[in-house]
Amino acid sequence: MLILGIETSCDETAAALVDDSAVLSNIISSQIDLHASFGGVVPEVASRKHVEAIGYVIKEALDSAHKMLSDIDGIAVSARYGLIGSLIVGVSAAKSLAYALKVPLVGTHHIEGHIFAPILSHPEMPLPHVCLTVSGGHTMLVYVKGLCQYEVMGNTLDDAAGEAFDKIAKFLNIGFPGGPAIDRLSLRGKRTAFDLPRPMVKSRSLDFSFSGLKTCVVNMFRGKEQDTIPLPDVAASFQEAIVDVLVSKAIQAAERKGATAISVTGGVSSNRRLREAFQETCGKLGLEVFFPLPELRTDNAAMVAAAGAARLERGEASGLDLNAVPTAPLESTR
Amino acid sequence: MRILAFDTAAPTNTVGLVDDDRLLADYAWEARDNSLQRIVLNIDQVLKRGGVALEDIEGLAVGIGPGSWTGAKVGVTVAKTLAYAVNKPVCGVTSLEALAYQCRTASVQICPLVDAGKENVYGAFYRPRGKSLVRKGDFYVGDIKGLVAAVKEPTLFLGKPAHLYRRTLARELGPLASYGSPSDSPSGCVFAWIALPRFRKGDSDDALALAPLYLKESLAQALLLKRQQEDSGKPSQ
Numbered sequence: 357m358l359i360l361g362i363e364t365s366c367d368e369t370a371a372a373l374v375d376d377s378a379v380l381s382n383i384i385s386s387q388i389d390l391h392a393s394f395g396g397v398v399p400e401v402a403s404r405k406h407v408e409a410i411g412y413v414i415k416e417a418l419d420s421a422h423k424m425l426s427d428i429d430g431i432a433v434s435a436r437y438g439l440i441g442s443l444i445v446g447v448s449a450a451k452s453l454a455y456a457l458k459v460p461l462v463g464t465h466h467i468e469g470h471i472f473a474p475i476l477s478h479p480e481m482p483l484p485h486v487c488l489t490v491s492g493g494h495t496m497l498v499y500v501k502g503l504c505q506y507e508v509m510g511n512t513l514d515d516a517a518g519e520a521f522d523k524i525a526k527f528l529n530i531g532f533p534g535g536p537a538i539d540r541l542s543l544r545g546k547r548t549a550f551d552l553p554r555p556m557v558k559s560r561s562l563d564f565s566f567s568g569l570k571t572c573v574v575n576m577f578r579g580k581e582q583d584t585i586p587l588p589d590v591a592a593s594f595q596e597a598i599v600d601v602l603v604s605k606a607i608q609a610a611e612r613k614g615a616t617a618i619s620v621t622g623g624v625s626s627n628r629r630l631r632e633a634f635q636e637t638c639g640k641l642g643l644e645v646f647f648p649l650p651e652l653r654t655d656n657a658a659m660v661a662a663a664g665a666a667r668l669e670r671g672e673a674s675g676l677d678l679n680a681v682p683t684a685p686l687e688s689t690r
Numbered sequence: 691m692r693i694l695a696f697d698t699a700a701p702t703n704t705v706g707l708v709d710d711d712r713l714l715a716d717y718a719w720e721a722r723d724n725s726l727q728r729i730v731l732n733i734d735q736v737l738k739r740g741g742v743a744l745e746d747i748e749g750l751a752v753g754i755g756p757g758s759w760t761g762a763k764v765g766v767t768v769a770k771t772l773a774y775a776v777n778k779p780v781c782g783v784t785s786l787e788a789l790a791y792q793c794r795t796a797s798v799q800i801c802p803l804v805d806a807g808k809e810n811v812y813g814a815f816y817r818p819r820g821k822s823l824v825r826k827g828d829f830y831v832g833d834i835k836g837l838v839a840a841v842k843e844p845t846l847f848l849g850k851p852a853h854l855y856r857r858t859l860a861r862e863l864g865p866l867a868s869y870g871s872p873s874d875s876p877s878g879c880v881f882a883w884i885a886l887p888r889f890r891k892g893d894s895d896d897a898l899a900l901a902p903l904y905l906k907e908s909l910a911q912a913l914l915l916k917r918q919q920e921d922s923g924k925p926s927q
């Protein structure tokens with residue numbers, strides 16, 4: 357079944373063709389350089405760029421896979437969770453195509469897409485499993501009971517982990533997006549240089565909170581000249597605190613459910629130290645850990661196509677009245 | 691020539707289907723925030739009532755604003771995707787020209803107005819020429835006083851802001867100003883008929899590049915400035 361996936365929930369305009377578990381094309385038009393000049397995503401600018409890029413991106417997804425519109429068997433789109441002005445562009449394009457091509461349409465949840473990225477990358481991945489999905493927009497622990505069956509176990513109470521990286525990187529003046537900048541700097545720093553808090557790591561709750569950690573770093577260095585701040589040590593210590601919290605909560609979640617595997621997905625799953633720490637800890641505990649292929653970690657449409665294919669196989673197509681919903685619980689379907 | 695047209699940038703969303711000068715079917719609904727939910731279904735209804743399959747239309751026309759920013763994005767994205775999917779030409783039509791078109795037989799210049807928020811208006815000046823309209827000068831965005839200052843001849847004001855600011859217009863312009871009907875919201879077919887002469891000449895817009903009409907380009911720049919000011923509190927390099 358050849359599915360066209362469309363993703364426009366934040367600042368990436370993406371389209372992809374997926375045939376069962378084969379990713380035939382995965383086109384992403386990133387606005388990262390544009391938003392870097394603003395130090396973050398500007399919703400109004402993002403939605404404008406989506407309208408301009410969407411047609412080219414869909415065409416490129418077909419052309420580079422050597423497929424024609426008439427080959428498409430179904431259209432999947434991220435319709436829930438994200439910036440409303442951005443989501444509406446993907447949903448408008450998806451429903452128009454589904455109508456014109458007379459193929460089924462399915463609206464999926466953006467987070468469900470991220471959950472499918474490691475599944476698409478490793479079809480042998482066991483179910484059930486625990487999924488930690490972590491990016492600039494969200495930090496969520498999900499028990500994946502089966503395909504398209506979820507139980508949210510933990511969520512961020514304030515900043516997403518990637519957002520905390522961005523804010524600290526911005527505060528330290530080291531660039532946007534913050535995750536890669538901090539990851540690079542931390543290579544030269546000591547993880548134990550500063551004793552930073554591990555927010556909520558001791559609590560029974562599997563929720564996350566990173567704003568206190570961020571405030572702690574800001575208070576330490578507010579008003580200091582940049583060249584007097586030991587940037588690599590700050591980066592390494594800050595990153596370690598976040599990684600510690602993410603790993604320990606994910607392990608707790610897996611233990612609570614008796615799961616044998618954990619997947620780590622979303623943009624922050626590219627973080628070198630996070631991957632290393634998960635591999636070490638899971639190795640010790642006899643848990644399997646899975647990461648998406650590099651091109652499926654940040655927002656992309658192949659993961660949306662994979663989620664959509666699973667929904668269509670369950671007979672869960674959407675109507676042409678499909679709407680874009682910026683905040684929707686993951687558990688809700690359609 | 692069979693043209694499917696729609697506009698979701700105005701408060702009243704419209705779909706129209708014409709064959710040359712003949713109206714085949716049309717539909718209008720008061721859109722609050724349901725443009726995205728209704729547009730494709732309503733296009734389908736109008737095509738069915740007009741007895742025309744999507745594949746058999748010969749061109750698409752779409753409202754590109756100014757108006758509701760969200761609405762314009764929905765309409766333009768639907769139009770470009772449909773045009774790409776059925777491989778037909780597409781023409782973008784501004785809401786201002788669509789408003790003016792209904793009074794194209796007027797003997798004076800026409801100034802359609804659209805609310806731009808924050809007590810500002812979008813506007814433009816059109817002169818009737820034969821059966822069509824020619825825009826004089828650039829689009830205007832700003833307060834009503836700035837617009838009034840540009841008026842030196844008898845002018846027919848159209849659109850909701852023409853009624854909202856009627857006292858100002860009357861005070862500043864006196865007998866130079868005349869007014870259209872307050873319910874002068876254009877139907878979907880108007881967008882088709884404005885595009886028709888372009889299609890007949892073999893002219894159309896690039897479907898993939900089609901974008902809403904941006905008249906407030908400075909917003910992103912303004913945001914950049916604001917952010918730079920916010921950032922002045924962080925460590926210096």
Ligand SMILES: [Zn+2]
Nearest residue numbers: 470491493655
């Ligand atoms: Zn995401």
